[in-house]
Amino acid sequence: MIEEKEIKVSTTDPDSGYMIRDGKPEGFFYLDHRTVDLKYNMITDVHVTAGNVHDSIPYxxxxxxQQQRFGFKVEAVALDSGYLASPICKGLQNRNIFAVIAHRRFHPTQGLFPKWKFIYDAQRNMYVCPAKHELPYRTTNREGYRQYTSDPQHCKNCPLLNECTRSRNHCKVVTRHVWEDSKEWVRGNRLSRSGKYLYRKRKETIERSFADAKELHGFRYCRLRGLQNVREQALMTAAVQNMKKMAIHLDRLEKRG
Incomplete structure (x- = not known):
């Protein structure tokens, strides 16, 4: 039986989306998916969606x-943790783009082993649990996650059972996405010297761009209702910010002679 997901719709602005995120206010919002370049912090793309559209979907x-329209040769990108999804990692790896994505903190069930305690053996395509028992590959679900399951006969007498699973049949299941290797590649990039440098630059570029838009250009709130109106506001705000950047850069060039 397929469960129907309830979607809240605003009675005053149906184009908006109901957003629930940690550390963010809850309610109907729009999202501006913005891209800036590293050298000049110029806004190269603005894309507005309803607030319930995940960041990773249009990325x-x-x-x-941007690459097709402007002929950009993108060498590297730095993204926040909202983009740490297997399809994003795989897509960037396929495009030969050095990707740095912030670590996302997962909160395991209290009292149970976190996933990293289960070691993946790539050669044998299986996991090994903290008690050194093997969890062989069983199947792949429709979402692209491979399932590795333990032997209940081993688990039911294991001294670590209560810290491993609360399953009634004493069977532990560990999942791994078919593109998990790409996500591990991104994690390696983040820990590299270049990756750390790129991610530090976010606070001077994209985070600064959003802060200026909100504090200096009234972008904290939508002026009008409706997706098209909000899109126009976002584009006009970005255009003004870019013109200021251009003026500052040209002035510096003129002073240098």
Missing amino acids: LSRLDR
Whole structure:
């Protein structure tokens, strides 16, 4: 039986989306998916969606659009943890783009082993649990996650059972996405010297761009209702910010002679 997901719809602005995120206010919002360059902090793309659209959904298509429309040769990207999804990691790896994505903190069930306690053996395609028992590959679900399951006969007498699983049949299941290797590649990039440098630059570029838009250009609130009106506000705000950046840069060039 397929469960129907309840979607809240605003009675005053149906184009907006109900957003629930940790550390963010809850309610109906729009999201501006913005891209800036590293050298001049120029805004190269603005894409507005309803607040309930996840950041990772439009990302790759907007990246491709910029490369095709402007002829950009993108060498590296730095993204926040909202983009740490297997399809994003795989897509960036396939495009030969050095990707740095912030670590996302997962909160395991209290009292149970976190996933990293289960060691993946790539050669044998299986996991090994903290008690050194093997969890062989069983199947792959529709979402692209491979399932590795333990032997209940071993688990039911294991002294670590209560810290491993609360399953009634004493069977532990560990999942791994088919593109998990790409996510591990991104994690390696983040810990590299270049990755740390790129991610530090976010506070001077994209985070600064959003802060200026909100504090100096009234972008904290939507002026009008409706997706098209909000999109126009976002584009006009970005245009003004870019013109200021251009003026500052040209002035510096003129002073240098």
